Every structure is written in structure tokens, then in C-alpha cells.
Amino acid sequence: MTATVRKKHFSLAKSRRLIQWLVVIGTFIIGLRHILPGEASRGGSFDSFCAFGGIETLLPYLFTGHTLKSTNLLNFSVLLGTLGVALVAGRAFCGWLCPLGAVQDFVTEWTRKLLGEKRHVRGRRSKIILPLRLPASLDRPLRYAKYLTLAVILVASLSMVFPPLREFCLVRAVFSLKMTSLLWFTLVVFLAGSILVERFWCKYFCPLGATLAIFNKISPVRLIMENNHCNNCGRCDIECSMDIADVPHHLDHPECVRCMECLNTCAREGSLELKIG
Amino acid sequence: MKIHPRYYPAIIIAAYVIFLLIGILLGFGPKEGGEGHGRGAFLPCLCLTLEVPA
Numbered sequence: 001m002t003a004t005v006r007k008k009h010f011s012l013a014k015s016r017r018l019i020q021w022l023v024v025i026g027t028f029i030i031g032l033r034h035i036l037p038g039e040a041s042r043g044g045s046f047d048s049f050c051a052f053g054g055i056e057t058l059l060p061y062l063f064t065g066h067t068l069k070s071t072n073l074l075n076f077s078v079l080l081g082t083l084g085v086a087l088v089a090g091r092a093f094c095g096w097l098c099p100l101g102a103v104q105d106f107v108t109e110w111t112r113k114l115l116g117e118k119r120h121v122r123g124r125r126s127k128i129i130l131p132l133r134l135p136a137s138l139d140r141p142l143r144y145a146k147y148l149t150l151a152v153i154l155v156a157s158l159s160m161v162f163p164p165l166r167e168f169c170l171v172r173a174v175f176s177l178k179m180t181s182l183l184w185f186t187l188v189v190f191l192a193g194s195i196l197v198e199r200f201w202c203k204y205f206c207p208l209g210a211t212l213a214i215f216n217k218i219s220p221v222r223l224i225m226e227n228n229h230c231n232n233c234g235r236c237d238i239e240c241s242m243d244i245a246d247v248p249h250h251l252d253h254p255e256c257v258r259c260m261e262c263l264n265t266c267a268r269e270g271s272l273e274l275k276i277g
Numbered sequence: 278m279k280i281h282p283r284y285y286p287a288i289i290i291a292a293y294v295i296f297l298l299i300g301i302l303l304g305f306g307p308k309e310g311g312e313g314h315g316r317g318a319f320l321p322c323l324c325l326t327l328e329v330p331a
């Protein structure tokens with residue numbers, strides 16, 4: 001069977017970047033609204049726009065009928081939107097719609113540029129030393145930390161007044177424009193981590209990513225490897241921001257954020273395809 | 278069924294908006310006053326409902 005070179009009429013990478021910029025700008029606007037007086041009277045605080053806030057306040061709401069302070073019922077709708085994306089396309093929220101995911105992608109891109117990479121050539125390993133890939137012995141166990149974070153938050157939420165993650169909330173640290181010393185600390189750790197390791201927060205600690213991971217196994221919109229066109233060139237492995245090894249054989253991996261960079265990078269027509277059902 | 282990658286962004290945005298609107302239509306919308314809102318404990322209400330026939 002012969003494979004042809006993929007014809008590209010449309011750049012998924014460009015549309016993803018555009019959507020990520022819109023999400024980041026939108027989240028900054030919510031942050032701006034947060035510093036204006038009378039925010040709560042205009043229908044919800046900064047926290048009430050957060051999908052993970054819906055998870056943090058879910059158990060308290062089910063047991064007491066009240067959401068935790070600083071969250072409200074809107075959190076459940078935002079969470080439902082996020083779960084809707086996951087039901088249809090797995091962790092596509094992480095790859096396309098999450099403001100923190102977007103910021104991490106931007107930081108990686110800017111770091112490479114600052115360190116002298118003039119133009120990133122798709123599918124070719126960069127000579128720039130950052131971002132690092134952690135050794136497997138450290139990377140593997142750390143990937144489970146996000147599930148632990150999720151479990152601790154769910155249990156803690158039952159005895160809290162505010163959402164358990166609030167004081168260290170990354171979205172507040174990056175976007176809320178109302179900083180505390182703890183949030184400054186969080187921001188510095190987040191930026192340093194993102195400079196050192198690509199999608200550092202997503203890979204190791206994000207409890208929302210942990211929640212969405214399971215959907216990669218069941219979502220109908222998915223990537224598949226078809227025919228025997230793949231020649232194991234490894235271009236997709238190089239581009240995968242989540243450092244999934246042997247991408248073509250792990251297309252429903254729970255770590256995959258459905259960013260479609262692998263599909264975009266693959267040069268052989270018909271190797272990777274997007275499929276529904 | 279294969280889908281053209283060009284439809285992928287539209288699919289995820291549509292899924293997000295549709296499910297968000299379903300949530301809002303179900304009553305999970307922003308509330309005046311902002312925080313710590315409730316409309317009756319779901320689990321206690323469910324337990325009471327299940328107890329009534331008994």
C-alpha cells in the first residue's frame with residue numbers, strides 16, 4: 001500500500017492558537033470585571049466562571065443545598081459545558097479551551113524563541129534545551145499526582161467554607177488581577193514550571209485534567225490510525241506537548257489533550273484520521 | 278465515519294456552548310448577589326422523595 005504526502009488546506013494549529021488567544025483574552029476580561037466594584041451584584045464572582053469550581057462545590061451542594069462561598073450555580077453550567085466537550089471529544093477542552101493550557105503553550109513557545117529558536121520546524125526535534133523532558137522514573141509517578149490532588153480536593157470540599165484550591169488557584173493567580181502573596185507565589189511556581197517542562201501543570205497536577213482524562217476512552221470524536229501508512233517516523237511524538245510515547249499506538253491515551261498537533265504534523269496522507277463513532 | 282479536521286474546532290465549541298446553555302436553562306445560571314447559592318439540598322430532597330411512598 002502506498003502513502004501519499006498529506007495535502008494541507010487548513011491549519012488546525014493556527015485555528016487552535018486563535019481560539020486559545022480568544023479564551024485568554026476572555027478570561028482576562030472576567031479578571032478585569034473582578035477588580036471593578038460590585039462584582040458579586042452583577043451575577044457571580046470570578047470563581048463562579050470556573051469549571052473546576054463546579055467540582056469543588058459539587059459535594060457540598062449535594063449534601064447541604066448550598067454552594068461554597070465565592071462559587072455559585074453558574075459553576076455547574078460551566079462544568080457541564082466542559083463535560084459536554086469531554087463527552088464528545090475527550091480532553092479537547094484542555095487542548096483548545098482551557099486558559100491555563102493556553103498560557104502554558106504560549107510560555108513554551110516564547111521560551112523557545114527567547115532561547116534562540118528562530119522558527120520551529122514541525123516534526124524536527126528542537127536544539128533548544130528547554131522545555132525539558134523529565135526522566136521516566138520521575139515523570140511516571142508524578143503523572144498520578146493530579147488524581148491524588150483531585151481526591152484530596154473532593155474530600156476537603158466537604159468541610160470547607162471556600163473552595164479548597166482557592167488560595168492557590170492558578171486561574172486566579174494568572175487572570176484575576178487581585179493578588180495575594182500566596183497567589184504571587186503560585187504564579188511564580190507555575191511560570192517557572194511551565195518554562196522548564198511543557199504543560200507542567202497539565203501533566204502532573206491539574207485536577208480538572210484528571211477528571212476529564214477518562215473521557216478519552218469513550219468519546220466518539222477521536223483520532224485513529226488507519227491503513228498501514230504510518231512509517232514510524234516519530235514526527236508526532238516530537239510535537240506532542242504531553243510527551244506521549246509512540247503516539248500512533250496510543251491515540252486514546254488519558255494524557256492526550258486532543259490538541260491535534262500530531263495530526264497536523266503527520267506528513268503521510270491517511271495515517272492519522274479524525275473519526276466520529 | 279471520518280471527519281475533515283476543519284470541522285473539529287466547530288464541533289468542540291458547539292459542544293461547549295450547547296451543554297453550557299443546557300446548564301443555564303436547567304437553572305444553573307448566575308445569580309444576583311453572587312455567592313454561596315442554593316436551591317434546596319439535592320440529596321436530602323431525593324431521600325425525602327424516596328421515603329414518601331414508603
Ligand code: SF4
Nearest residue numbers: 094098101202206209
Ligand atoms: S489539564 Fe487542567 S490546566 Fe491543563 S488544559 Fe486541562 S484543565 Fe487546563
Ligand code: SF4
Nearest residue numbers: 240256257259260262
Ligand atoms: S497525542 Fe496528539 S492530540 Fe494527543 S496530546 Fe499528543 S499531539 Fe496532542
